[in-house]
Amino acid sequence: MSVTAAKLDRIFRALANAPRREILRRVAAERRTVAELAEHFDMSLAAVAKHVHVLVAADLLDYEREGRVHWCRLKPKALDPVLASVEDIRTFWDARLDQLESLLTTEATERPAVPRRRKRNR
Amino acid sequence: VNSTSVQVTRLLPVAIDRVFDAWSRAELIARWFVVDPTWSCRATNDFRVGGAYRIEMDRGDGTIFVAFGEYLEIERPHRLSFTWSSAIPPIRGSVVRIDLMSVGAATELRLTHERLPDTDEGRAHTIGWEGSLTNLERYLTLNAPA
Numbered sequence: 069m070s071v072t073a074a075k076l077d078r079i080f081r082a083l084a085n086a087p088r089r090e091i092l093r094r095v096a097a098e099r100r101t102v103a104e105l106a107e108h109f110d111m112s113l114a115a116v117a118k119h120v121h122v123l124v125a126a127d128l129l130d131y132e133r134e135g136r137v138h139w140c141r142l143k144p145k146a147l148d149p150v151l152a153s154v155e156d157i158r159t160f161w162d163a164r165l166d167q168l169e170s171l172l173t174t175e176a177t178e179r180p181a182v183p184r185r186r187k188r189n190r
Numbered sequence: 191v192n193s194t195s196v197q198v199t200r201l202l203p204v205a206i207d208r209v210f211d212a213w214s215r216a217e218l219i220a221r222w223f224v225v226d227p228t229w230s231c232r233a234t235n236d237f238r239v240g241g242a243y244r245i246e247m248d249r250g251d252g253t254i255f256v257a258f259g260e261y262l263e264i265e266r267p268h269r270l271s272f273t274w275s276s277a278i279p280p281i282r283g284s285v286v287r288i289d290l291m292s293v294g295a296a297t298e299l300r301l302t303h304e305r306l307p308d309t310d311e312g313r314a315h316t317i318g319w320e321g322s323l324t325n326l327e328r329y330l331t332l333n334a335p336a
Contacts, residue, residue, distance in 0.1 A: 157303055158196045165200050165301070167222040168212055172204045 075127070079147075082126035087111070088119050092128060092142055099132075099141035195304040206290050206297045210267040213288055216243070223247060239264055243272065263287075274303065 082088055087109060094100055094108065106116040120140055123129035128146040132139045202209055212218045220233040228250050235243035239261050247255040259273035262285065271287040289300040 154194075154196055158198065161196065161198045161301055161303065163225045164223060165198060165299070167225060168209075169200060169202055171218075171222045172202055172208060172212060175204075175208075 078126040079128065082122050082128055085119070085122075088123055091116075091119055091123060091140070095129065095140045096142045099139045102138045102140060105140065195302055197303075198301045200299045200301075201293065202297045202299055203295070204297060205295065206267045206292045209290055209297045209299060210270070213270055214264075214266075219243075219245060235261075237261065237264070259286075 083092075090109070091105055094105065102113060102116055102120060105120070106113045109116060117138075120129060120131065120138075123140075124131050128143055130141045130143050132141075212222060214235075214237050216233040216235045216237075219235070220231045223233065223245055224231045224247060226249070230248045230250070232246045232248075233243070235241065237243075242258065242260045244256070244258040249255070255276065257274060257276045259275055261270070261272045263269055263271040268290050269288070270290075271285060274284045274286045275282045284303060284305045287302045287304070289302070291298045291300075
């Protein structure tokens with residue numbers, strides 16, 4: 069799984085706001101209308117719509133229109149991109165250990181830590 | 191090893207003390223933690239049990255990767271373990287263990303990274319921005335108002 073830094077930035081920015089987290093919480097189990105959300109928050113429809121827009125742009129929220137009603141629902145697996153997969157971690161360490169090996173090997177040729185075994189004639 | 195952990199094994203052609211040094215001395219850590227030579231890396235550590243470390247990798251494109259944690263076990267030259275947290279990807283309190291074993295003049299390194307966020311237990315250790323991402327998806331699903 070590879071996610072761009074820009075996408076992660078959008079997700080984190082969207083989450084770094086208490087009302088937007090509360091919106092996500094409220095739409096997690098069932099879809100809700102923008103009007104219902106506005107009622108809960110004691111915010112104007114326009115203000116809620118703004119927050120909803122940020123969440124949609126971050127790919128966290130699904131937004132559907134049915135006639136004049138606007139429904140919001142948490143997108144399934146919306147938060148997966150920010151969680152590291154085991155494969156990501158393996159790739160991370162593999163790359164680091166490659167570098168470690170090359171550092172140790174380079175230094176070994178410059179300044180051998182283990183003396184070479186020499187054949188000696190007695 | 192189950193799906194919640196990662197294990198990587200390497201045979202390094204140098205003596206065990208030098209491998210241990212590469213993990214314990216900050217100036218050496220900074221040298222091998224960068225994968226691309228255009229990145230810059232800073233590492234600081236207080237190398238004792240309970241001491242903290244911090245590694246900052248600047249990729250030069252605005253992305254700064256930060257990993258931090260504290261040392262749990264230091265048994266020179268065979269064993270080292272430390273907690274591992276990072277902001278991106280959000281991981282908190284995972285544990286990295288390094289086991290070293292001499293094999294002739296070489297050293298076998300086994301790295302085990304445990305309690306990763308692919309499981310519920312791992313997710314419980316996952317953080318996000320302002321701490322709000324902790325187990326957020328699960329929280330959202332379980333605590334949705336009726």
